Amino acid sequence: MRLLEVVGVSKWFGGLSAVNNCSLSVEKGEVHALIGPNGAGKTTLISLISGLLFPEKGKILFQGRDVTHLPDWRRASLGIGRTFQIVNLFPSWTILENLVLAIMARDGHGFRFWKPVVSERHLFQRAEALASFLGLEERLEVPVATLPHGERRTVEIAMALAISPRLLLLDEPLAGLSPQESVRVVQAIRKVAKETTVLLVEHDMEAVFQLAHRVTVMAYGTILLTGSPPEVQASKEVQQVYLGEHEPFA
Amino acid sequence: MRPTNKPHGFDQPRSLGEPRAWVLGLFLGVLALAYPLVMGAVDQPYFITFASRVFVFALAATSLNLILGYGGMVSFGHAAFVGTGAYATAILAQAGWVSAWANWPLALGVCALLASVIGVLSLRTRGLYFIMITLAFAQMLYYLAVSLRVYGGEDGMPVRRTLLPFGLELRDEIVLYYTSLLVLALALLLTWRLVNARFGWILRASSENPTRAASLGLPVFYYQLVAFVLAGTMGGMAGILLANLNGWVSPSFLSWHLSGQLMMMVILGGVARLWGGVLGAVAYLFLETLLSEFTIHWQLFLGGLLLLAVLAVKKGLTGLWGKERG
Numbered sequence: 001m002r003l004l005e006v007v008g009v010s011k012w013f014g015g016l017s018a019v020n021n022c023s024l025s026v027e028k029g030e031v032h033a034l035i036g037p038n039g040a041g042k043t044t045l046i047s048l049i050s051g052l053l054f055p056e057k058g059k060i061l062f063q064g065r066d067v068t069h070l071p072d073w074r075r076a077s078l079g080i081g082r083t084f085q086i087v088n089l090f091p092s093w094t095i096l097e098n099l100v101l102a103i104m105a106r107d108g109h110g111f112r113f114w115k116p117v118v119s120e121r122h123l124f125q126r127a128e129a130l131a132s133f134l135g136l137e138e139r140l141e142v143p144v145a146t147l148p149h150g151e152r153r154t155v156e157i158a159m160a161l162a163i164s165p166r167l168l169l170l171d172e173p174l175a176g177l178s179p180q181e182s183v184r185v186v187q188a189i190r191k192v193a194k195e196t197t198v199l200l201v202e203h204d205m206e207a208v209f210q211l212a213h214r215v216t217v218m219a220y221g222t223i224l225l226t227g228s229p230p231e232v233q234a235s236k237e238v239q240q241v242y243l244g245e246h247e248p249f250a
Numbered sequence: 251m252r253p254t255n256k257p258h259g260f261d262q263p264r265s266l267g268e269p270r271a272w273v274l275g276l277f278l279g280v281l282a283l284a285y286p287l288v289m290g291a292v293d294q295p296y297f298i299t300f301a302s303r304v305f306v307f308a309l310a311a312t313s314l315n316l317i318l319g320y321g322g323m324v325s326f327g328h329a330a331f332v333g334t335g336a337y338a339t340a341i342l343a344q345a346g347w348v349s350a351w352a353n354w355p356l357a358l359g360v361c362a363l364l365a366s367v368i369g370v371l372s373l374r375t376r377g378l379y380f381i382m383i384t385l386a387f388a389q390m391l392y393y394l395a396v397s398l399r400v401y402g403g404e405d406g407m408p409v410r411r412t413l414l415p416f417g418l419e420l421r422d423e424i425v426l427y428y429t430s431l432l433v434l435a436l437a438l439l440l441t442w443r444l445v446n447a448r449f450g451w452i453l454r455a456s457s458e459n460p461t462r463a464a465s466l467g468l469p470v471f472y473y474q475l476v477a478f479v480l481a482g483t484m485g486g487m488a489g490i491l492l493a494n495l496n497g498w499v500s501p502s503f504l505s506w507h508l509s510g511q512l513m514m515m516v517i518l519g520g521v522a523r524l525w526g527g528v529l530g531a532v533a534y535l536f537l538e539t540l541l542s543e544f545t546i547h548w549q550l551f552l553g554g555l556l557l558l559a560v561l562a563v564k565k566g567l568t569g570l571w572g573k574e575r576g
Contacts, residue, residue, distance in 0.1 A: 050465060076467035084465075090458045101455050104448055105466035110473065112448040113440075120448075163466055 002064075003028045003167055003197050004049065009058030011044055018044040020221040021058070026167065031198045033208045035232075036218035037241060042201045043085055045218070046171050049199070050082040051075040062167070077108065081165030083156045085172045085201075091145035095136055095155055098144055099127035102162030127162070134158050134188050150181030154188055161192060168192065170200045174207055186210065209233070217241070282431055286424045298423045299495070304535050305430035306491045309437050311515040311527030313484030318513070319522030320445050321477045322457025323373070326381045327388030328512050330368065331482040333504030334391065335361050335489025336409075340499045341401060343410040350412045357490055358483050365482025369475045388509055395501040406500025409493045420494040430491050434528070437484055442524050444480075453477050454522075518559055520566030529567040533559075 004026040011019040019041040026032045034042050047053040049060060051072035060068045067075055076082075090098050100123045104110065107123075117123065131137050134154050139147065144155055153173055160168055173189060174182050186207050192198065193211065202208050208215065209229045216226040219241045225232070232238055289297045310332050317323040338357035347353045372383045401407050411420040418425045444450050455463045456470040463470050493499045502508065511534065519530025537555060541548035563569050 052461070052465070071464070071469075073464040073467050073469045076465055082465055084462075088459065088462050088465075090455055090462065092458065093455075097451075101451055102466050104451065105463075105468045108467075110448050110452045110468065111476070114443050114447055116443070116446040117448055117451050118446070159462075159466070 001028045002026070003062070004199070005059075005061040006045070006049065007059045007061070009045075009048055009055040009060065011041075011048060011053060011055050017221050019048065019055070022218070022221070022223050023058075024216055024223060024226070026197060026199050027214075028197055030213040031193045031200060031211050033212035033215045034199060034201045034218060035203070035205070035208055035215060036224075039220075040218040041221040042218055043171055044221075046082065046169050046199070046201055050080055050169055076105075076163060076165075079164075079166035080169065081160035081163050081167070082169035083153075083160050083171055083173060085175060087149070087152045087156055089144045089152065089155060089159065092143055094141050094143050095131060095147075095158075096124065096127055096140040098155060098159060099130055099162050100124060102159045103127055103130075106163040130158055130162055133191070134161075135184070148181075150177050150184060153177060153181070153185050157185070157188055157192065161196070165196060168196045168198045170198060170202075172201050172203065174202055174204045182207065286427045290424065295423055298427050300535070300539070302423065302427045302430045302491075302495055304531055305427075305434045306488050306495060307512075307515065307535060308528040308531035309430070309434045309491070310485055310488035311512050311519065311531050312434070312437055312441060313481045313488065313527075314512045315516045315519075315521065315523070315527045316441055316444070316484070317474075317477055317481040318516055319520075319526060320450060320457065321453050321474055321481075323474060323478065324377075324381050325372075325384040325478075325481075326506065326509050326513065327368070327384030327386070328481075328485055329504050329506065329508035330384075330388035330391050331361050331365060331485035332489040332492065332508060332512075333388075333395070333499075333501075334364055335486030336493035336499040336503045337395065337401065337489075338486070339412065339490040339493050340407055340409045343412065344407070348410055348413050350414050353412050354487075354490060358486050361486025361489070362479055362483045365479040365486075366475070369478035369482070373471055373474050373478065385506060385509070388504060388506060392501050392504040392506075395504055402500070404501060406498055406502075409497050409499055411494050411497065412490075426491070426495060430495075433487060433491065437487070438524065438528070445524070449473065449476070514556060516566075518556060518566060520568030523566060523568040525568050526566055533567060 002025050006022060006024040008021050008023055009019060010017065010021055022045060034045065036042055044053065048055050051070060055068065059066060062078060062080060067078065090101065100117065103123050103126050128137065128140065131140055134157065136151065136154060136158060139151065144152055147155065157170065157173060170189065173185055177185060182204065189211060200211065212229060214226060215229055215232040217224040217232060217238050224237055224241065225235060285301060286298045289295065314325065314328045317325055335357055338360045339353055342353045342356055347356065368384065368387045372380055375383055395401065396404050413419055414425065414429065420426050420429065452468055452473050456468065456473050460470045489503065492503065515530030515534045516526055518533055519528065520526030537552050538548065541551050545551065
């Protein structure tokens, strides 16, 4: 079953075409990786799907429903969760507070004016359970601004998971991590992927080929091909984009 | 396990369970209740009126702190609501609606409506633009009041004071004192519950990182709008009391000077602190009164002191009181 279908979307920034007539589909249950050289338009495409940006052309269908013109918060409440390339949390809040907020958002009853959040034990229990699922249980009371980068990345993923998304968009979850940290985050993603459909943007090819069922390659705002990891690795076209006359793969 | 010293953190309800807070609260409560009796006994009604003035400004500053502090919406037009509340109560009383039961809900309704309109239009902008657009709305209302000859134009108009139940009248300074105290206490209680409830968490989240809040499925705009309307209504209540306190309303109630004063009180007292508005109003009005005794250039010295306070005490006066309240 198709969970997400992107049909011929285009996005320009001024005169620059960032995403040009791209089509892509994500099947329920798969880990779908989106790769390509820097500036290929991957993050733009993710933002078009999450509703942070709106396309000039084309359509985005989520569970068969046209979401092209829905704002980001509506799409999140329908089940599109995302992480950001640059860690994007509530920095002065603790891990626990970040997660409690996200779980509250999922609940959809935010207009409560009287009852203290700290008295809603079930929110904290769910936040703690989620934190231990991703191995964050030791640092619950620490403000996320003071965490090492790797843990902030994991919190970033935990936040997106807290809203129980049907589709999780991960935008370069390994960017800026040490090899040891990467291993931990890859483990976390693998765990998450057992239960959630994932669309993953990543530069780390090793991680991509470990995690992904299907891979889509982008370059210069267009989609080159979609295939299984071996197909993509074997493709001449892909090798040319990464190794050929164009910008080398970082 | 929960550390007591958080960098941003929350005013946790449980912190009120501390004996120290209870004792202090009880002491201040008794003091506030006994104050007019003492001042009446020594025949100093001026000090009763001064205290009422402090309460009214504390209420206005607290309402501004809800949006400026907790909501991160730096409004430079809060006088719009104070002034509208004041004019609304005066105009309604002139028309014969002198009972608080009829007058106040109507006046507050006007303020809420105004806040909804200003909010819907202003909250489409951020940062500097938000400051400018809120200022522009307040100044528009200021010039409207100046141009309305029926309501006294530039000179303003006298206020027929509101009648309370049980034959109490706001003309009586002691009744006004206790009314202002009660309203301020209720506003603080409401703010305290509000900022610690889900609404408050989401409001603060929307201020700290609106993009992330939206990506969690939270309609940031609606939360900010509701906070804006609540703050506008609370500010309108301060205006109603201020009109009754002064016995006169004038366009100066709508001017940017008042908006700026309220902002200074919030910053001086403590941004996003429950008692920030109260402490700021107390400090500001005391300084103003004291300094103006000594020199006609009191504003210069007040400015200097404010500068010092902001530079020396980063968290405002609430930051001085022991460890952070939660």
